Each structure stands twice: as structure tokens, then as C-alpha cells.
Amino acid sequence: MIKNIVNLGDAAIYCDFGSDVNKEINSKVIKYFMALKEKNIKGITNLSPSYNKLIISFDLNETNYEDLKKVILDLKLNVKIENRFQKINIPICCDDEFSIDIERIEEKFQKSKSEIINLFLNKNYFCYMTGFIAGMPFLGDIDEKIQLDRLETPRVKVPKGSVGLTGQFCNIYTFESPGGWNIIGKTPLEIFNSTNVKKPNLISPGDQVTFYEIKKEEYEKFYEK
């Protein structure tokens, strides 16, 4: 299942599952990630699943690349993962104040704002990975009609809660951060909450995500709750 295993530095293993980005390959990554997490293998200090790669960091005092590589290759994937994924429905407000890149997108695709927003809302998304900043989900796949390049010059500050598009993916800025994605709206939902120690991130790899539109008044009320 793993196409290639090499070392990344002296304290990490780099597993390549194939060059494409699709649900099938990503599901294999997630399966390995969950199996390794569950087995609590000695020396492993961190796991980084992404679209098509899994990086395993380890403590060089406890193990090394060759030994751990054997463990990974012999790993039994006898974990049931099917029931662990959630379906999450996320409110998004696309008021002009929040959809800061919409004019540019309208111009680029020669479509109205409502057409663009509808193409975005009409899909079920799959969470490929979380990270870059804490809890940020990478969701796909965006309708081909509204796939965009990253901004040429990234913004220094993207507001917390912003929903951005780039290529086949969308993401949600879990807190204010620099970023180069095309912002189409904003969610009032707390996507990352560090005080929730057991489950700080609302969305995990493998989860299914849909968006529903809310008006600005509802957005503001959401905060009052």
C-alpha cells in the first residue's frame, strides 16, 4: 500500500502513498495514521498525515529509522475506522463584508455571486487533512467550475473563521493568520478550541463536511449564544 519509504532527516520516516490527490489514496493514509495512533508504538512522537503522504516522527533516543521502518512495513491494518467519521454541517455567511475576494472571482469566471456560492454549497466535502495552523481542515473537492489559484501575494492577516478556496480544496482559518486563499465567506463556528483538551479540532481527516448559508443577522446572533 505504501509506494515508497525513505528517511526524512535522522528522526522521521516519510511514507509516500502515490502521486495523486484523491479520496482513495488519502483514505489509505488515514488508515495507516489511525492504526499507528492506536498501536502506540514505542518511540513514535508524532504523525503527520497529508493528502498522499504520512510522516512519522520518532525519538532518536528510543528507536531509529531502520528499526521503525520494519515495524511500519509489518504493521497490521486491523483497525476498524469506518464508524469514526462524522458528518458536520458548517454555517457560512457570505455577506460582502466577509467574502472579501468574491468580486475578483465573479470577474474571473463571469458568474454572479449567487451562482458561485451555490456551486460551493452544493457539494459534500471530504476532509483530507488538518494542519498548517492548528485545526485548519483541508476539504475537497471543489467544483471544477470555481477552482482558483492561490493569491499572488498572500494576505498578512486573514480573519479567523474565513473560508478560502484554492485549486480543488477549501479550508477554514481557525484563527487569524497569514494566508493566500481566496476568501468567499466566514463561519461563526469555533473550528479549533484548545480548551477542549479531548477534541480541540471540530473536523478531523476522513470527516464529511457540508456548508449551509446564513444571513448576517444570524451570524451576529451566533456570537451572542
Add this chain to the structure above:
Amino acid sequence: MKNDYFKVIRAGLNSTFQDHGRKNLYHIGLPFSGSMDKRNYLIANKLINNNKNDAAIEFAFQGPSLKYFGLPRNIVITGSVNFKIYKDNNSQENGECYKTIKIDNGDVIDIISTNKSVYGYFCINGGFKLDKVWDSFSTTVRAKVGPNNGNKLMEGQKILLNDPSNSPHRKLNFLDSKIEFIRVIKGTNFDFFSEQSIKDFFSKYYTVTKLTDRMGMRLEGNKLNNIKSTNIKSEGLIKGTIQVPADGQPIILLSDHGTIGGYPKIGVVISADYDKIVQITPGSKIKFKEIKLKDAENLYKLYNMETNNILNRII
């Protein structure tokens, strides 16, 4: 005394609570964080007779100025640091690193600057009264995770202290060594770069720029030409990774790095050199040197043995 504390007179440039760092959270986007220079962090806790996992205040360039309220107790500072103790009776002493110093009620510890290095560590006997977050005292400021609500020290705030324990007077004769080369293992995208660029990478000097912090260190030097692709599919990152964006200037990822990224990886700094590279100041020129995996593993063992020998000398 139960209510000993410090008042922060000046916070310093980047003063945070740190320990060994936080494991098993890369997959949600949280880096290890933790003290940048582990060796100096460990020495500080050992000198002050705290647990080896207790929190230290890490500072960069300019440290904090702290006024103490409580019964006499020992403090220690490690690294290469200029600091002064202003006694309540109006006298002052120049501080000495790697040596326990007794402070009294009303004294001010002014950590003026690090000397030709970046990070220093401050510990007090008994330790800081903090809550662990995900089993660690480390602070990741960008994600607001860690003690002190995930923040840097702030002017005017109080830092509460645990009860003191036994703290004998201790001193370590120690001069931290510097490195000539940053030793690296080839990265997973090493073959993305032209032959000439690989030559340059391992022979020319690169300058550490001011765009350097706990997240990463940006370098400037001969442009590294990518002949394949300047973007890869976003994937996991680890500390010590050397990424090369389209502008051809390398960035070394440090303890608070973003956990996912899509720039090609030309190399990874070996674990044995990590404590040293973080201390390299902006403006310094450095060279990279290639190391094989087996050698890197042995160098790490040696480095650890050396650290343990230093710690064992402290009694």
C-alpha cells in the same frame, strides 16, 4: 511563603514558558514547540535543583525584567546572557550565568541581552506555578496554546511561584561551543535542484536574515535553482527541514513551524545540531555540510552523551 511571585517590569522581545515540548499533535496542526536549545534548558533546571521537566522562561535577544516578591531563594540563568540584579537596598550586581544566585524580596532581575547568541533560560528554585496544557508547559504563541493562556510574558503581569525546595549553591564551568557547519541529511526533494545549486548549497556561505524567530530561520545566499517544480503537494513538515520556495532562498523550520507545507525540501538539519543552529544570530554566515544517516545517528548519540556528562558534573 505561599504567595511568592514575580511582577513583570519589562516583558522582553519574546519571553515564553517552555519545557520539552508537546508530542502527538502534528496531525491537528500543533508543532512540538518547547525550548529551542534543550541543552541549556536542561542545565538550568539541574542547576536550580528542579525536575528536568519543569518550565523555564525562555527569552530571545532581550529578556524580561522581573521584580521579586517573597522569601529569599535561588535563581539561575543559562546561555550567554548579560544581566543585572538590582538589590532592594540600592546596590547592584552583575549576573553570572550557570551559577545559582540568591535573590531577596524586592530585588529586580534585569535580563539585558543575550551575547552573540539568541536564546537564554531563566529558572527559579521551586518552579513557576503553571498548569500544563496537553501534558506540557510549552507555549505555542501562534495557536495560543500553553500556560499563560498561550501568550508571551506581558508587562505588568504576575508570575506565581511554587513553594521553594532545597536548592544548594551550584556553579558549572561551561562554555557552550559554536558550530562551523550546519550538518544536513539530503531531503526528499534534493533532486529538484540543479547540479550547480547543489554545489552552491554545500560550498557557499548563507547569511541568517532578520526574518528569523521560533517558527523558522530565513537564509540568504546563492539562489538555489529548482529545475523540477517549485510546488509540491502540501505534506507534513518536521523541525529542522530546509525548504526552498520559488525565490530560491532556503528556510530552516524551527520548533514552532507550520505543520503542513508545499515547498520542496532540500535537506534536514541533523538532530545533533539543532540546539546549536537556533543560537545563530541574524547576520551570521554559515555553511551546510552533508552527512549520511548512520553518521547523523551516531553524532546524536555523542551529543546526548556530552549533554548527560555536563548534567552529571552538576552536583
